[in-house]
Amino acid sequence: MQIEINKPILELNDRLAAANRALLAQNKVFMLDIMASPGAGKTATILATIECLRERYRIAVIEGDVASDVDAQKIKASGITAVQINTGGACHLEAAMIERALEMLPLAELDLIIVENVGNLVCPTEFDLGQTAQAVILSVPEGDDKPQKYPGIFAIADVVLLNKLDALPLFDFSVEQFTSSLEALNPTAALFQVSTRTKAGIADWATWLSNIIDA
């Protein structure tokens, strides 16, 4: 029943996502959608990525949250334009929300838009936003079994960041187990082991992103 009811919503979303994608292509803007659990380090990763790439690209951020503008304020404090979307209860961003956010941004003067999706490992999977690429962040404290438990989101990722690597000594997390589960689901996804706290791995990730932006 649920699938039938959702079908028209997803079809409408896909149409709007295609329009967003065309608008971005027309303006030569790369849009990266970042998905993760609450607290995996999405905002910290965005801030660290901005530090690496702000000399090279003109960047803006779209922040998705159920409520509050905590994250947009953090981005703005770094001197980067941020548009806050409050979903008002919805558990994921949709293409229509991105359409409105894009209207508020000077697309002709941007190279890169980073979208922070709502903290959720399930729902964002089904809603195309018109992004150029999708990143999933998993943090060490969440556990190495998450690809098994939330396969959908890991299967569609272009790139996966394993964050909070500096917390490894405190948690029972097997990087080997995680890596092999991820590879089984998604053999082509790039994987970076990072820590937004120590900045380990961030430069490698930013170089990879820069390469696909320029490609």
Place this chain on the structure above:
Amino acid sequence: MQIEINKPILELNDRLAAANRALLAQNKVFMLDIMASPGAGKTATILATIECLRERYRIAVIEGDVASDVDAQKIKASGITAVQINTGGACHLEAAMIERALEMLPLAELDLIIVENVGNLVCPTEFDLGQTAQAVILSVPEGDDKPQKYPGIFAIADVVLLNKLDALPLFDFSVEQFTSSLEALNPTAALFQVSTRTKAGIADWATWLSNIIDA
């Protein structure tokens, strides 16, 4: 649009939840629904709670996951009956899923059922399962701003567990900030600071739970 489409689903869910609640009351079974982000420590909390209460109550567990039976296997390894629900993509448990799980459990021989909801701080909020009480777990690595960003789930909790307290030195988490945000949203929620790793606070939480089961 979404609200109108969802209304019949939620009404049907509420009817089934009321039937679950009546069935549990008839059998004098207390059902605790545990909600949290992926990796906050739901399964570890359930295992620690079982250790404290298994001499006193006859316990079973209902495990909700998008995919896999990793968690149910962990519970069964402790000698406790566990029913695994795979939602097959759905981001929350619904009353109809619990109805089927209850059919598989010997209710007359149980005192306590612990339900582990799908890891998600948004979607489970709207779906009554027929539970007697609802607990939300937040873990320190997720950050102290989560009540501001996911207010709905914290507002409906009967009790909140702040888990992974032993990780406090490694993360920029203010217990005071978290506590005051939570109190603003939900002044009556009980709060326990715990670590499933060190077992700190677990006995206090189990005593509180035991008191409301016996009430």
